[in-house]
Amino acid sequence: MAPPARYCVPGERLCSAEEATAGSGTYTRHGFIFSSLAGCLEKRSEDGGLPVVSVVRDAESQLLPDVGAVVTCKVCSINSRFAKVHILYVGSTPLKSAFRGTIRKEDIRATEKDKVRVQMVPISWCEMQCPQTHTKDFRKVARVQPQFLQT
Amino acid sequence: MAAPELLSDEGYRADGRRPAELRKVRARMGVFAQADGSAYIEQGNTKALAVVYGPHEMRGSRSKALPDRAVVNCQYSMATFSTGERRRRPHGDRQAGELALHLKQTFEAAILTHLFPRSQIDIYVQILQADGGNYCACVNAATLAVMDAGIPMRDYVCASSAGLAEETPLADLSSPEEAAAGGPGLVLALLPAAGQIALVQLSARLHQERLEAAMEAAGQACRALHAVLDRVVRERLREVTALMGD
Numbered sequence: 001m002a003p004p005a006r007y008c009v010p011g012e013r014l015c016s017a018e019e020a021t022a023g024s025g026t027y028t029r030h031g032f033i034f035s036s037l038a039g040c041l042e043k044r045s046e047d048g049g050l051p052v053v054s055v056v057r058d059a060e061s062q063l064l065p066d067v068g069a070v071v072t073c074k075v076c077s078i079n080s081r082f083a084k085v086h087i088l089y090v091g092s093t094p095l096k097s098a099f100r101g102t103i104r105k106e107d108i109r110a111t112e113k114d115k116v117r118v119q120m121v122p123i124s125w126c127e128m129q130c131p132q133t134h135t136k137d138f139r140k141v142a143r144v145q146p147q148f149l150q151t
Numbered sequence: 152m153a154a155p156e157l158l159s160d161e162g163y164r165a166d167g168r169r170p171a172e173l174r175k176v177r178a179r180m181g182v183f184a185q186a187d188g189s190a191y192i193e194q195g196n197t198k199a200l201a202v203v204y205g206p207h208e209m210r211g212s213r214s215k216a217l218p219d220r221a222v223v224n225c226q227y228s229m230a231t232f233s234t235g236e237r238r239r240r241p242h243g244d245r246q247a248g249e250l251a252l253h254l255k256q257t258f259e260a261a262i263l264t265h266l267f268p269r270s271q272i273d274i275y276v277q278i279l280q281a282d283g284g285n286y287c288a289c290v291n292a293a294t295l296a297v298m299d300a301g302i303p304m305r306d307y308v309c310a311s312s313a314g315l316a317e318e319t320p321l322a323d324l325s326s327p328e329e330a331a332a333g334g335p336g337l338v339l340a341l342l343p344a345a346g347q348i349a350l351v352q353l354s355a356r357l358h359q360e361r362l363e364a365a366m367e368a369a370g371q372a373c374r375a376l377h378a379v380l381d382r383v384v385r386e387r388l389r390e391v392t393a394l395m396g397d
Contacts, residue, residue: 007385012344036305064267097208099208
């Protein structure tokens with residue numbers, strides 16, 4: 001591998017804010033760009049305008065879900081008002097530790113929000129079943145209607 | 152009045168150092184593979200270990216999550232074997248709580264927390280051997296650990312203690328020098344590049360005219376420490392890129 005251009009440490013002054021734009025791993029202060037990570041300096045030239053200066057580390061830093069991000073989640077618990085999910089991927093990068101989220105029933109569909117119904121029918125004293133996908137969920141149930149009872 | 156044995160007639164301290172001389176520093180980053188970042192530092196006989204996790208989702212109460220920045224959660228503990236007599240309680244005592252709060256305030260000033268809203272960053276420090284300058288060793292170890300974890304920071308945070316022997320300021324106090332009867336002890340945590348002070352603490356009493364000399368001695372010690380820590384970080388960067396390149 002080619003030797004890296006330059007190592008930077010946090011607090012190191014890289015250049016003035018007029019010569020380049022601050023990218024990831026840097027911050028600006030008093031008209032200068034400083035490094036905020038310990039890594040390798042990278043200077044990329046943008047098509048129209050100033051080059052972008054950023055500091056990269058070999059290991060990717062933890063990506064956090066942010067407003068507007070597209071995430072892949074797995075539902076871990078569901079009830080009639082909302083579903084609880086584990087956020088596993090942000091974009092296409094997997095997260096080291098799953099974040100928890102909630103999807104309310106009003107947020108499931110953009111239109112006809114009132115008509116969304118999360119349907120789970122109790123089939124025995126400890127199981128509920130979705131009428132469409134027929135997947136079973138273990139849950140303590142108070143009373144089962146006789147026509148649904150499966151013992 | 153400072154005890155006469157702090158500084159001999161030839162100008163040497165009890166452990167043979169000059170007044171402005173720091174103790175020998177040995178540091179290593181990345182000592183634990185499981186944690187996001189970790190570091191170990193030895194300053195003379197004081198040994199401190201720091202481990203960093205994060206940024207990750209708020210554990211515990213979600214209501215304490217801040218909407219615009221990350222919460223820095225610190226814990227300070229001393230191993231039971233760290234002092235001359237075996238300690239009973241490693242965490243719960245008041246001194247540990249106070250030092251943990253100081254660490255939290257120091258690192259909230261240095262870490263760019265606004266990049267991670269609604270998250271938590273955990274910094275755990277443990278003193279394995281206490282010989283003066285406990286808080287300072289913790290700050291220095293935690294700085295290296297946070298850098299190892301790849302969490303963006305404004306600058307290094309370097310901490311050092313300073314005291315006075317009659318009129319001469321002493322830098323980097325060891326345990327017998329800290330315990331010297333009535334002697335003032337100044338602790339300074341500095342962000343060296345900008346010269347910004349993250350924390351300053353004074354115990355006992357100090358005459359106003361002596362304050363500047365003591366602060367200057369502590370500042371010089373922090374800058375010297377910054378040079379040492381910088382070497383450690385650059386060495387680590389070379390080591391990591393060499394490993395990745397193979």
